[in-house]
Every structure is written in structure tokens, then in C-alpha cells.
Amino acid sequence: MARVLLFGRLSDVAGWRDRQIDSPFLSALRAKLTAEDAALGEALGGKGVQVALDQVIVRGDAALNPATEVAFLPPMSGG
Template sequence: MARVLLFGRLADVAGWREREIDPLPDSLCSLRDLLGREDPALAEALAGRGVRAALDQAVARGEASLAGVREVAFMPPMSGG
């Protein structure tokens, strides 16, 4: 079981910010597919330019495996200041 977090406009598009997913698919790619199958608007938002993922609070490079991961975050383009 793992927590999936959405930030910024991704959370607005999906209508949720945090969800438990059990069982977690084995790759980031499959997780995107799973979330996108239920919600085409979220699928499009997750595929948008500059959307990044973090696994257990570390930036994911490419299509990482989700084995043993407890928390997955999807982050749209960042803007502070």
C-alpha cells in the first residue's frame, strides 16, 4: 500500500490531493496509466510538460520501479517567490 500525492493544479484537476493505492503497480508508468484510466482529465494533466514525480521524497529519474515505495508524489511545474 502506498500514498499518492498530487500538488498544485494536478490536485484541482483530479479533485483529490491524497489517496491510498493498494496494491501499488510495479512501475511509475503503470501507476500513471491506472490513475489516468479512471480520469482522462488527470491522464492529460499528468502527461503535461514539466510534470515530475518523487518516490519517497526523492526525485524519480525516468520510469523508476515502485517496489517498496511508500509515497509517490506528482508535481506540476514549480513556481515560488
Template sequence: MARVLLFGPLRDLAGWRDRRIEAGSIEALRAAIADEDAELARALAGPGVQVAVDQQVVRRDVALSTGSEVAFLPPMSGG
């Protein structure tokens, strides 16, 4: 079971910041979230949203293990 963290407007949209969700990969995790909340799933797939697994940004589907921490990071701006 992965620990899922949401930040900023993603957290506000979901109404939660931290949950445990059963999933074996990032894509399976996205599918599990989509089953519960289609609007959140669309936001997580939006431009600029980054995914970090165990505090490392990933750009592709990766396997998750029990205890993995997955953070969805909203688009950043600034200079």
C-alpha cells in the same frame, strides 16, 4: 499499494490530494490513473510535471514497493 500525492493545480483538477493506488511501477500507476481519469492522466504527462518517489525526484520508470510515496509536482515558476 502506493500513496499518491497531488499538489497545486493537479490536486484541483483531480479533486483529491492523497490516495492509495495499487501499482508496481510509475508507468503502471500512470495507467491506473488514466483508467479512472483521462484528463488527469494528460495533465500528469504534461511538460514540467515532476515525479518524486519517497521524496526523490525520478526521471524514469521505477519500481514501487508497498508503502512507496509518489508525489506529482506541477511545473514551478519563479526566480
């Protein structure tokens, strides 16, 4: 189980912001989220959306362990 966090407009699209989801890889997690919510899947792949694993920005695929915190970060707006 990874802990999945959505920020900004992504949580509005999904209707949730914090969920436990079982997935061994980031790519598999994206596929799972897209399969259950196509609008969210599209939003997660949108321009400028970054992913942080345990608060570190990553690019490409990565293995997830049960304690990994996966955060999807839309373009930051500043304060």
C-alpha cells in the same frame, strides 16, 4: 499500495490530493490513473510535471513498493 500525492493544479484537476493506490510500477500507476480519469492522465503528462519517489525526483519508470510515496509535482511557482 503506494501513497499518491498530487500538488498544485493537479489536485484541482483530480478532485483529490492523497490516495492509496495499488501498483507495482510508476508506469502502471500512470496508466491506472489515466484509465480512470483522462483529464488527470493528461495533466500528469503535462509540460514540466515532475515525479518524486519518497521525496527524491526520478525520471523514467521505477518499481513501487507498498510504502512508496509517489508525488506528482507541477511546475513550481516559487513563494
